[in-house]
Amino acid sequence: MANVTSRQNPLYKRIRRAIDEHADEIVIEGPKAVDDAIARGWKAIHVLHRDVDLSPALFDSLAETKTPQSVIGLFARPSFADLFSDRDRIVVALDAVQDPGNVGTIVRLAAAFDATGVVLLPGSADAYGPKAIRASVGAILTVPVVSMSREELLARDWPLFVADGSGKAIDPPSRGAVIVFGNEGGGVSHEIAECATKIAIPMTKKVESLNVAASAAILLARSYALRSWGRTPSSARAAKQR
């Protein structure tokens, strides 16, 4: 019989709280994700197996996947260096990006294109939820993700850029700036929009807009390409000629 069978059990309550709050502790689900987190140096507080450590009923009330092999891990939230200490890279911010698949996809893009990290502004989906972890294909374990209020972000006083068809068709910044991606329906919030430079991605009039993950792919890839040019002497020259 499983060790823990009651919802009053302190460990059960602690896991529940970690899932709901993602404060100092984070729950990661599934054998592969838990193994990956440990392999990447995340500190496991407890690894719990269904029907061994937790009764099936309790386990299923915590986990999204309910297979017999399921496992959940309770981890200490990694502490990240200040995202704004590295002026040679860019920071990605998500302004109420609601879909966990989009959040995970953009975290993966942030890793691919060497952003310092991802700022989650209020209203964004949980980056550590199972759907976002899956969409990030493990990148969530390597990219610093930090929750912040809009006021805190603005107080950093870094240049902000947003993708917006009404802006100019300029290259995205390659360093020392924040690229903000907004809500799937409404775009970025008013507070962010009025402080940000708008970048239009050149496209036809056959579509009204791109989805947020596509915009992120295009701008972050371009930002990284420009940044990489700057590091290679011959390419740097070519970049300057443009």
Next chain:
Amino acid sequence: MANVTSRQNPLYKRIRRAIDEHADEIVIEGPKAVDDAIARGWKAIHVLHRDVDLSPALFDSLAETKTPQSVIGLFARPSFADLFSDRDRIVVALDAVQDPGNVGTIVRLAAAFDATGVVLLPGSADAYGPKAIRASVGAILTVPVVSMSREELLARDWPLFVADGSGKAIDPPSRGAVIVFGNEGGGVSHEIAECATKIAIPMTKKVESLNVAASAAILLARSYALRSWGRTPSSARAAKQR
């Protein structure tokens, strides 16, 4: 009472066949998508309302959405000019892209970045299914989508390009070429791979790969930017300097 209540009804069978085969007739679902198709000049053969034209049970056996306001339209498949007649643009091909959301997203990108059209190779998801239409945000109604075998595509003898991390970090083609995107897990098929130039998208080693929709966004946006430069005298000069 609804007009059609039997699965033996010829109209019911015809709609069923159109959903299964997408040959000469195509079924589009939902009031907005049906209205959009008509507005864009698609020829409606029948527009059928749930509980008016078709009994709820029959309607629900055909439609993915089962709300009382639901509607499905039977349309004549639009006939498209040959995608390979325009050497000034590019053609997108999907080589067993399985997820309908990815197919719809790439169709939307093809519209945004002015590809002549999209070739669906065997094993790709249905571009006219409800999920793909939704992901395309209506772009499916404006972009020619043509099913073709790999042999037929190769027989066109156009240069083929694929995104592949083992290739060189070169710019994508801007005209007179096919950019092929492959299966989510396995990439492009062997037949296509051995005839194609591999393009690596510059990225860090922190991720193994990008998802297919992100690769498509990056390459198609870049191809369009290069094509647009060629059309503007001053920018063309800048482009040549690179």
